[in-house]
Amino acid sequence: xxxxxxxxxxxxxLKDGEKREEFRIxxxxxxxLKNGEKREVEVEGxxxxxxxxxxxxSTTHAMSSNCTHYGxxxxxxxxxxxxxxxxxxxxxxxxxATGDVExxxxxxxxxxxxxxxxxxxxxxxxxxxTIKASRRNPDVKCKAEGQEKVVVIGGGSGTIxxxxxxxxxxxxxxxxxISREPxxxxxxxxxxxxxxxxxxxxxxxxxxxxxxxxxxxxxxxVSSVDFKAKSVxxxxxxxxxxxxxxxxxGGTPKFLPLPGFKELSNIFLLRTVPDVQAILGAxxxxxxxxxxxxxxxxIGMEVANALSSNNTVTVIGMxxxxxxxxxxxxxxxxxxxxxxxxxxxxxxEASVDSAQPSQDDKSKVGSVSLKDGTSIPADLxxxxxxxxxxxxxxxxxxxxxxxxxxxxxxxxxxxxxGHPGVYAIGDIATYPYxxxxxxxxxxxxxxxxVAQNAGRSAAASIAKPSVAPKPFIPVFWSALGxxxxxxxxxxxxxxxxxxxxxxxxxxxAAFYGKGDTVVAVASMQMDPVMSKSAELMRRGNxxxxxxxxxxxxxxxxxxxxxxKI
Numbered sequence: 001x002x003x004x005x006x007x008x009x010x011x012x013x014l015k016d017g018e019k020r021e022e023f024r025i026x027x028x029x030x031x032x033l034k035n036g037e038k039r040e041v042e043v044e045g046x047x048x049x050x051x052x053x054x055x056x057x058s059t060t061h062a063m064s065s066n067c068t069h070y071g072x073x074x075x076x077x078x079x080x081x082x083x084x085x086x087x088x089x090x091x092x093x094x095x096x097a098t099g100d101v102e103x104x105x106x107x108x109x110x111x112x113x114x115x116x117x118x119x120x121x122x123x124x125x126x127x128x129x130t131i132k133a134s135r136r137n138p139d140v141k142c143k144a145e146g147q148e149k150v151v152v153i154g155g156g157s158g159t160i161x162x163x164x165x166x167x168x169x170x171x172x173x174x175x176x177x178i179s180r181e182p183x184x185x186x187x188x189x190x191x192x193x194x195x196x197x198x199x200x201x202x203x204x205x206x207x208x209x210x211x212x213x214x215x216x217x218x219x220x221x222v223s224s225v226d227f228k229a230k231s232v233x234x235x236x237x238x239x240x241x242x243x244x245x246x247x248x249x250g251g252t253p254k255f256l257p258l259p260g261f262k263e264l265s266n267i268f269l270l271r272t273v274p275d276v277q278a279i280l281g282a283x284x285x286x287x288x289x290x291x292x293x294x295x296x297x298x299i300g301m302e303v304a305n306a307l308s309s310n311n312t313v314t315v316i317g318m319x320x321x322x323x324x325x326x327x328x329x330x331x332x333x334x335x336x337x338x339x340x341x342x343x344x345x346x347x348x349e350a351s352v353d354s355a356q357p358s359q360d361d362k363s364k365v366g367s368v369s370l371k372d373g374t375s376i377p378a379d380l381x382x383x384x385x386x387x388x389x390x391x392x393x394x395x396x397x398x399x400x401x402x403x404x405x406x407x408x409x410x411x412x413x414x415x416x417x418g419h420p421g422v423y424a425i426g427d428i429a430t431y432p433y434x435x436x437x438x439x440x441x442x443x444x445x446x447x448x449x450v451a452q453n454a455g456r457s458a459a460a461s462i463a464k465p466s467v468a469p470k471p472f473i474p475v476f477w478s479a480l481g482x483x484x485x486x487x488x489x490x491x492x493x494x495x496x497x498x499x500x501x502x503x504x505x506x507x508x509a510a511f512y513g514k515g516d517t518v519v520a521v522a523s524m525q526m527d528p529v530m531s532k533s534a535e536l537m538r539r540g541n542x543x544x545x546x547x548x549x550x551x552x553x554x555x556x557x558x559x560x561x562x563x564k565i
Contacts, residue, residue: 020114023049023131025122031060031115038085040065040075043124049131051113051124054096056083061096062115062124064134068092068101068108071134078531081561086535088528091449091475091487099136100168103472104161104452107204111136140167144214148173150462151232151240153222154248154390155179156188157448158426160204161455162246167213169463175214176240178232180221181272184210188271189448192302192384193479197276222249227399227419244421244462247394247408248455251387251427251446256294260355264365266380267355270299271387282380287311292368292378294352296322298478300384301335305481308342314376315339316347316368326490327522328497331510334524338481338506347374355381387446389428403430407444413461413469414454423458426451433491434565435473436537437519443491447476471565473534482506485530488520488537498548501526509554513545521554529554540564 026042033039033055043049050065052074061083067074072089079085083096092106099110111134113124130136150166150173152159163175179185186202196202210217220234225245232240253269261267266282269275283289287310293300296317304313319325321332322339336346351371355378358366368376389406400419403409408424409417410431416422431454432440453472460467478484494512501508507525511518511533521533532554536542539560543552 020125020127022123022125023128025051025053025115025124028122029120031055031117031122033060036079036081038075038077038079040073043131046128046131049128050134051131053115054079054083054085056081056096059097060115062113063094063096063099064110064136066134067106068110068135069106074110076527078528078535078559080535080559084535086528086531088531089483089485090477091485091531091534101138104157104449104456107138107160107164108135109138110134138164138168140164140209140213142167142172142212142214144172144174146173148243149241150175150244150246151242152177152246152248153179153225153232153393154246154250154426155181155183155185156248156250156426156451157185158246158248158250158451158455160185161452162248162425162459163210163213163215163455164205165456165459166463167215169460171459171463173243174216176216176218176242177210178218178220178222178234178240180219182219183273184217186273189477191273191276192270192299193306195276195280195303195306197273197280199273202273222393224393225397225400227397227422245423246455246458247391247416247422247424247428248426248451249390249393249428250451252390252392253383253387254385256352256383256385258352258354260357260365261381261383264355264357264363266364266378268380268382270303270382270384279380279382283307283311289379290314290377292316292376292381293384294368294381295384295386296346296348297326297384297386298323300382301339301480302478303382303384304344305339305342305479308339308344312345312377313343314345314347316350316352316370316376318349318351320349322346322348327510328494328512330497330499330503331508331522334503334506334508335480335484342481347376350374387427389444391428405430405444409442414458415461421462423461425454425458429454433489434471435489435519436542437492437494437514437517438489439492441491443489445474445489447474449475471538471563473537473565475530475534482524484522484524485527486520486522487530487534488512488518490514490519492519494519496545498545500548500553511545511548516544516546518542518545518548532557535559538563538565 024044038054052065067087069092076088093103099112113126183199184203291313321329323332353369353371356367358364407430430444433443496513498511509526509529510522512520523529
């Protein structure tokens with residue numbers, strides 16, 4: 001622990017001329033925290049300056065007070081006996097001894113500060129700018145050397161997780177990213193949740209960052225992979241040799257194979273920045289448009305919520321309630337009620353028949369017809385009916401066998417079966433799930449956090465082959481009129497549900513069970529229930545469904561030291 005603490009202090013990433021100064025902690029005369037306690041404190045002499053104190057064992061640590069992902073106060077998070085701090089919002093995890101990231105979706109580590117008592121007061125030693133920034137820069141600067149070459153195909157969450165982790169873990173070989181998207185890896189979650197069309201506001205890292213890390217970024221589309229020769233070919237005619245390969249090509253949105261949907265314009269998919277730009281272009285500055293969204297799962301519901309202001313938005317879904325397949329109708333109706341308050345209309349248990357042309361412009365969509373004869377006016381239509389694995393560049397490749405859905409089977413380290421040194425991560429990976437109720441069942445999970453954690457796992461296997469794969473519990477979040485948190489997975493389904501809280505007020509925790517085992521947890525306005533549940537799942541100490549039905553709160557359940565998945 002002492003070595004880790006010193007590592008955290010040495011990684012403050014001070015620039016030339018910057019000096020660590022002593023800053024007094026406001027209102028604290030002694031380091032009197034109890035083991036396992038967290039406390040956010042103010043730093044005197046720095047406007048808005050705060051740090052988090054956390055005691056693990058006999059050591060009190062001082063670190064950044066906010067999560068480096070979206071800025072959540074870490075005082076609301078979950079601290080484990082071994083010193084792992086999990087953010088309450090989206091599941092980012094940090095090592096309190098070093099500040100290092102342990103789980104997605106955070107990319108930047110926490111800054112660490114020396115903390116000590118002096119003259120009846122408590123002080124930290126650090127640099128003012130670092131305290132204000134509430135983060136430190138990861139150590140990725142590198143001049144590539146040697147014969148090792150990692151090629152990463154794709155430009156999403158898994159890619160940024162993999163390439164950053166490779167450099168952080170000391171990999172010195174060449175790294176090349178090949179992506180067909182017209183941008184560097186970005187925060188794709190904000191495309192559907194906020195419809196942000198400016199890639200500069202979404203890209204996680206600048207081109208200078210990749211250059212400093214000796215990471216080559218190539219804007220091109222992969223056409224084939226020669227696994228025997230260990231070479232990747234692109235549509236522009238280029239060839240990239242590799243010693244290790246990471247396949248991270250994500251998903252391709254499904255189109256609706258019904259009359260009018262391919263022929264008419266102003267019908268959109270949503271996956272990339274150009275997709276968002278096209279949608280916002282069709283909505284226009286004046287708004288007031290009739291927007292029809294086909295699909296009542298996460299993408300459809302998030303877009304409906306984002307466009308509900310000053311537009312007439314209608315969602316068409318085949319289920320009895322939005323997200324029923326994942327969340328069940330009882331919880332799905334909570335989301336429907338929330339978004340309906342914003343003016344969104346719903347046609348549930350409905351089937352689309354066709355898209356009809358506008359009377360003013362026959363080339364554009366004017367309405368969507370349902371099979372029951374209902375016609376819904378539409379100035380634009382957005383399809384949110386799911387994705388398929390983007391593995392078209394491998395479909396005619398006899399060297400690799402794709403699963404029925406087009407995905408790629410891997411082991412727990414996300415290494416492709418029969419192809420040592422080749423990894424598949426993110427939406428295209430089908431891997432053994434060992435979380436509660438999983439029992440090693442092969443599953444494919446389309447979550448941002450899962451892709452990034454899988455990228456980190458692949459990087460660890462490449463940089464440190466002797467290290468065993470690190471288990472994680474899937475986490476995702478969604479903007480559905482309020483913030484939804486979710487952890488776990490249901491590859492074998494669920495058959496029972498316990499709701500705690502005030503569901504009528506969209507303040508709830510939903511526990512999904514297979515038999516008496518809790519396999520997934522969803523929550524709104526009940527932080528840190530999701531993050532605590534994820535940690536309990538990792539340790540095999542999650543309360544049973546029957547215990548939860550009797551009123552047990554996960555926030556009152558202790559965290560054992562041992563990881564059991």
